[in-house]
Amino acid sequence: MENATTLQLDPEANSNQTIDSQEKILTGDRATGSLHLGHFVGSLQQRVQLQYRYAQTILVADMQGLTDNGHNPQKISANILNVVADYLAVGIDPLKTTICLQSAIPALAELTMYYANLVSIARLERNPTVKNEIKSKSFGRSIPAGFLTYPISQAADITAFKATLVPVGEDQLPMLEQTNEIVRRLNHIAQQDILVECKPLLSKVSRLPSVDGKSKMSKSMGNTIMLSASEKEISKAIKAMYTDSSHLRVSDKGQVEGNVVFTYLDAFHQDQDYVANLKEQYTAGGLGDGSIKKILDECLQELLKPIRQSREKFIADPSQLIAILKEGTERSNDESNDVLAQVKKAFGLNLF
Amino acid sequence: MENATTLQLDPEANSNQTIDSQEKILTGDRATGSLHLGHFVGSLQQRVQLQYRYAQTILVADMQGLTDNGHNPQKISANILNVVADYLAVGIDPLKTTICLQSAIPALAELTMYYANLVSIARLERNPTVKNEIKSKSFGRSIPAGFLTYPISQAADITAFKATLVPVGEDQLPMLEQTNEIVRRLNHIAQQDILVECKPLLSKVSRLPSVDGKSKMSKSMGNTIMLSASEKEISKAIKAMYTDSSHLRVSDKGQVEGNVVFTYLDAFHQDQDYVANLKEQYTAGGLGDGSIKKILDECLQELLKPIRQSREKFIADPSQLIAILKEGTERSNDESNDVLAQVKKAFGLNLF
Numbered sequence: 001m002e003n004a005t006t007l008q009l010d011p012e013a014n015s016n017q018t019i020d021s022q023e024k025i026l027t028g029d030r031a032t033g034s035l036h037l038g039h040f041v042g043s044l045q046q047r048v049q050l051q052y053r054y055a056q057t058i059l060v061a062d063m064q065g066l067t068d069n070g071h072n073p074q075k076i077s078a079n080i081l082n083v084v085a086d087y088l089a090v091g092i093d094p095l096k097t098t099i100c101l102q103s104a105i106p107a108l109a110e111l112t113m114y115y116a117n118l119v120s121i122a123r124l125e126r127n128p129t130v131k132n133e134i135k136s137k138s139f140g141r142s143i144p145a146g147f148l149t150y151p152i153s154q155a156a157d158i159t160a161f162k163a164t165l166v167p168v169g170e171d172q173l174p175m176l177e178q179t180n181e182i183v184r185r186l187n188h189i190a191q192q193d194i195l196v197e198c199k200p201l202l203s204k205v206s207r208l209p210s211v212d213g214k215s216k217m218s219k220s221m222g223n224t225i226m227l228s229a230s231e232k233e234i235s236k237a238i239k240a241m242y243t244d245s246s247h248l249r250v251s252d253k254g255q256v257e258g259n260v261v262f263t264y265l266d267a268f269h270q271d272q273d274y275v276a277n278l279k280e281q282y283t284a285g286g287l288g289d290g291s292i293k294k295i296l297d298e299c300l301q302e303l304l305k306p307i308r309q310s311r312e313k314f315i316a317d318p319s320q321l322i323a324i325l326k327e328g329t330e331r332s333n334d335e336s337n338d339v340l341a342q343v344k345k346a347f348g349l350n351l352f
Numbered sequence: 353m354e355n356a357t358t359l360q361l362d363p364e365a366n367s368n369q370t371i372d373s374q375e376k377i378l379t380g381d382r383a384t385g386s387l388h389l390g391h392f393v394g395s396l397q398q399r400v401q402l403q404y405r406y407a408q409t410i411l412v413a414d415m416q417g418l419t420d421n422g423h424n425p426q427k428i429s430a431n432i433l434n435v436v437a438d439y440l441a442v443g444i445d446p447l448k449t450t451i452c453l454q455s456a457i458p459a460l461a462e463l464t465m466y467y468a469n470l471v472s473i474a475r476l477e478r479n480p481t482v483k484n485e486i487k488s489k490s491f492g493r494s495i496p497a498g499f500l501t502y503p504i505s506q507a508a509d510i511t512a513f514k515a516t517l518v519p520v521g522e523d524q525l526p527m528l529e530q531t532n533e534i535v536r537r538l539n540h541i542a543q544q545d546i547l548v549e550c551k552p553l554l555s556k557v558s559r560l561p562s563v564d565g566k567s568k569m570s571k572s573m574g575n576t577i578m579l580s581a582s583e584k585e586i587s588k589a590i591k592a593m594y595t596d597s598s599h600l601r602v603s604d605k606g607q608v609e610g611n612v613v614f615t616y617l618d619a620f621h622q623d624q625d626y627v628a629n630l631k632e633q634y635t636a637g638g639l640g641d642g643s644i645k646k647i648l649d650e651c652l653q654e655l656l657k658p659i660r661q662s663r664e665k666f667i668a669d670p671s672q673l674i675a676i677l678k679e680g681t682e683r684s685n686d687e688s689n690d691v692l693a694q695v696k697k698a699f700g701l702n703l704f
Contacts, residue, residue, distance in 0.1 A: 062701055063465055070469030073541065077700025103701045106458040113415055113461045113505070116498035117422030121473075124497060145476060145501050146468035152497060153465070189425065326704045348429025349414055349455045352678045 025050055025201070026163035028059030028102075031079045032069065035086040036224040037300075038208045038217040041267050044090045046167060046203060051096040057161050057332065058087060060325070063102045063109070064153060067146040068137060081321045086227050089311035094324045100332035101325050102157070107336035111156035114343055116149060118185045119178070124148050129174045155179040159186075159195045160336035167201040176200050190346035195339070208267055213242035213260045225300065227307050234304060238297050243289045250288035261292045269299050377402055377553070378515035380411030380454075383431045384421065387438040388576040389652075390560045390569040393619050396442045398519060398555060403448040409513050409684065410439060412677070415454045415461070416505060419498040420489060433673045438579050441663035446676045452684035453677050454509070459688035463508035466695055468501060470537045471530070476500050481526045507531040511538075511547045512688035519553040528552050542698035547691070560619055565594035565612045577652065579659050586656060590649050595641045602640035613644050621651050 027047060029035065035044065050056050060083055065076040080101065087099060102108060124130060130151060134143055146153075151174075158166060158179050166176055176198055183195040210216065210223035217224040225237045241261050247254040256262045256279045265275045278295070281287040314321060344350050379399060381387065387396065402408050412435055417428040432453065439451060454460055476482060482503060486495055498505075503526075510518060510531050518528055528550055535547040562568065562575035569576040577589045593613050599606040608614045608631045617627045630647070633639040666673060696702050 066466070066469045066699060068469075070466075071537075071541065073699040073701075080703060101703065103696065104704065106462055109461040109465045110458055112465060113498065114418070114422075116501065117418045117420075117496050119497050120494045121497055121500050122493035122495075125493075141474035141477075142472045143474075144469050145471050145473055145504060146465065148473050149468065149497050149501065185423075189423065322703055329704075344455065347418060347425040349425075349432075351432060351453065351674055352456065352681075 021055070023054050023164045024162055025054045025056040025165045025167065026059065026158050026161045026198075027056070027167050028061050028157070029083055030065040031060050031062045031076050031083050032065045033075075033079050033218075034082040034226055034228055036217060036226045037264075037268075038210075038224060039086070040090060040227060041208045042169070042203070043167060044087070044092070047087075047097065048091045050167070051093060054165065056096070057098040057100065057163070057328075058092065059100055059102050059157055059332075060084065061102045061157070064150055067144060067150050067153075068139075070144055070146065080325075081315070081318055082228075084321045084325055085311050085314040088314050088321075088324070089227060089307045094328060098328040098331055099325055100328040104326075104329045105160070105332050105336055107333070107340040108153070108156045108160055110340055111160055111336075111343060112149075112153045114347060115152045115155055115182045115186070118182055119149075119152055121148075123178075123181075124151060127151055127174050127178060129171060132171070151175050151178045152182070155182045158198050159183060160339050161332070162196050162335075162339065163198050164196055165201045166198050167203060169207070170202065173200055186343060186346060190342070194342040194346060209260050209263055211237050211241050211260060213258060225304075227304065228311055229304060229308070231301060231305075234300050235297055238293050238300065241293065241296075243292070247289060251285050253285040254282040254287065254289075256283055261289070261296050264296055265292070265299065268303055269295075373407070375406050375516045376514055377406045377408040377517045377519065378411065378510050378513045378550075379408070379519050380413050380509070381435055382417040383412050383414045383428050383435050384417050385427075385431050385570075386434040386578055386580055388569060388578045389616075389620075390576060391438070392442065392579060393560045394521070394555070395519060396439070396444070399439075399449065400443040402519070403445060406517065408448070409450040409452060409515070409680075410444065411452055411454055411509055411684075412436065413454045413509070416502055419496060419502050419505075420491075422496055422498065432677075433667070433670055434580075436673045436677055437663050437666040440666050440673075440676070441579060441659045446680060450680045450683055451677055452680040456678075456681045457512070457684050457688055459685070459692040460505070460508045460512055462692055463512055463688075463695060464501075464505045466699060467504045467507055467534045467538070470534055470541075471501075471504055473500075475530075475533075476503060479503055479526050479530060481523060484523070503527050503530045504534070507534045510550050511535060512691050513684070514548050514687075514691065515550050516548055517553045518550050519555060521559070522554065525552055538695060538698060542694070546694040546698060561612050561615055563589050563593050563612060565610060577656075579656065580663055581656060581660070583653060583657075586652050587649055590645050590652065593645065593648075595644070599641060603637050605637040606634040606639065606641075608635055613641070613648050616648055617644070617651065620655055621647075 027043065029039070047056065047058065060080055062076050062080055066073060069075050084099060088094070092099070125148070130148065139147065154175055155178060159182070168176065180197045183197050186195050187193050208217065211225070212223045225234055229237070243259050243261050244255040246252070262279060265278070269275045278287065278292060282292065341350070379395065381391070399408065399410065412432055414428050414432055418425060421427050436451060440446070444451070477500070482500065491499065506527055507530060511534070520528065532549045535549050538547050539545050560569065563577070564575045577586055581589070595611050595613050596607040598604070614631060617630070621627050630639065630644060634644065693702070
């Protein structure tokens with residue numbers, strides 16, 4: 001996409017920065033499980049910083065979570081508050097970031113219905129992101145209608161908040177192309193620019209590998225470290241972490257590439273010079289897996305301890321979590337109902 | 353469908369009948385144009401009678417109208433009040449029948465989103481009604497997503513009102529099968545019967561042919577008689593009506609089968625013995641097309657005059673039409689929000 005903005009994480013970001021009122025961010029997560037270190041690296045850290053720079057809305061996408069869990073809805077409902085607790089625990093501030101619940105914002109469903117008339121089935125089936133997901137989930141033609149059409153629902157989410165910047169990975173760019181196509185069609189019908197096109201906010205951070213170094217990180221695969229992980233769970237995961245299968249003795253020359261421990265040290269260790277030094281030693285031979293795992297263990301225990309403790313406090317008070325989510329949702333309803341009213345007017349459906 | 357109920361039109365139907373509170377009717381029209389004699393015979397007459405027997409809701413389906421008019425929305429918006437005026441003009445009584453507007457009932461869009469997770473694309477593509485419509489509209493794979501998925505939206509409409517009886521033609525039976533499949537799936541997820549299955553209310557009335565006897569009746573084809581037709585328009589249409597192409601002289605033996613004038617006399621003339629007599633004369637030879645057309649002209653002028661006059665009064669007062677539609681829609685929102693709340697609860701999405 002031509003207009004991609006690349007996000008530079010700024011370690012100095014703080015609340016003294018002025019908000020750029022020109023840009024509006026929408027981001028979110030399907031509420032299919034508690035969040036893990038992959039989310040922390042891939043999105044949560046950025047969101048904490050972004051909230052100081054931009055108006056930011058985070059959508060807990062429970063309805064989208066249902067698109068491939070229609071017959072297993074408790075997987076979604078059980079995780080809504082977990083996800084909100086994860087957000088708060090990592091430092092997302094509900095006074096700066098609007099946190100809202102998709103299923104409690106009716107305008108999102110209504111916008112989806114209107115936009116669905118402007119997108120062909122063929123167009124949806126051509127979407128590379130959807131294609132890949134259909135393949136990876138082995139759906140074939142048994143794909144639920146809600147799943148094939150979820151790019152339309154995403155367009156509803158993005159446009160309902162007039163988001164201009166959407167943090168995504170490269171693989172999600174086709175979703176934003178679809179959104180912008182809908183925006184242009186709708187504006188053409190309205191004969192004025194009632195919706196705004198969005199730009200991707202690309203992160204330079206590469207995806208964190210799973211603990212076993214093989215598959216996609218997922219809670220159910222047990223190959224990740226949850227933000228809620230206990231000290232023991234962290235240590236256990238690091239012990240099981242893939243390093244270099246030919247690195248049998250401490251004296252052997254080890255490989256850094258594909259070594260999950262080093263990838264995690266790259267991602268989380270505060271002192272990257274120290275990590276570079278470790279890599280040299282490891283490559284030359286003479287540094288054991290036990291040693292680098294111990295270093296990573298200390299690093300992750302230090303990172304996750306305050307997050308876990310904070311999370312525990314939030315989880316212990318569900319009524320507070322609900323109140324935060326409700327307050328953000330109410331604000332979101334005001335915003336999205338306004339956009340819906342304009343879209344309905346564009347279709348001439350504003351009798352009352 | 354096993355449990356089909358066949359509607360027997362009862363000429364004695366009147367307001368003294370007691371309402372059958374066990375059954376609830378949902379019916380409606382896509383707001384793609386004013387209504388014509390085909391609608392009158394096919395559905396409007398029945399609805400007038402049904403309102404004395406059952407709780408009846410008529411949905412002005414503007415959103416469904418958009419599923420194949422997304423880029424031409426004024427075709428829908430311009431016709432909403434026309435359709436309501438048609439209803440009132442033929443005797444649908446807003447004190448007995450709830451008349452409501454689809455786009456002003458957000459629960460219908462939300463229910464559609466939930467149900468879309470329980471229906472596969474393959475299932476939608478197998479639907480014979482949808483298949484035929486895709487073919488007749490030459491959509492191919494360029495079919496709008498909203499059009500392929502409209503059986504899901506219909507299921508939302510039917511279930512939102514807990515309708516038990518849905519007046520349909522034989523060709524619409526697959527739509528009700530789809531609805532009942534969704535009902536069973538949802539009830540299975542809820543582990544209780546929160547939605548009710550519906551039965552078709554089949555009409556014995558066969559479809560009224562177009563004036564030219566060939567194509568589907570449609571306003572744009574100019575081969576129909578609108579409820580709003582002027583005296584001149586009625587006469588002109590009857591003059592152009594197909595009879596029997598080999599019936600050249602009055603003395604020729606004429607054919608009744610396929611003769612549109614006789615089909616209309618069957619449908620509209622008050623004295624069917626008289627019509628049977630005409631048919632005998634026509635078949636034997638000695639009755640001219642001009643004569644039977646004159647009889648039909650008198651019959652339709654008499655039928656349509658009070659409807660046209662009543663319609664003109666309603667159309668002259670849009671604020672009254674809007675008030676009626678708004679009142680019905682508000683009542684419908686109460687009903688459908690209640691069903692939506694139960695469906696959301698079934699999915700565990702009832703945090704607030």
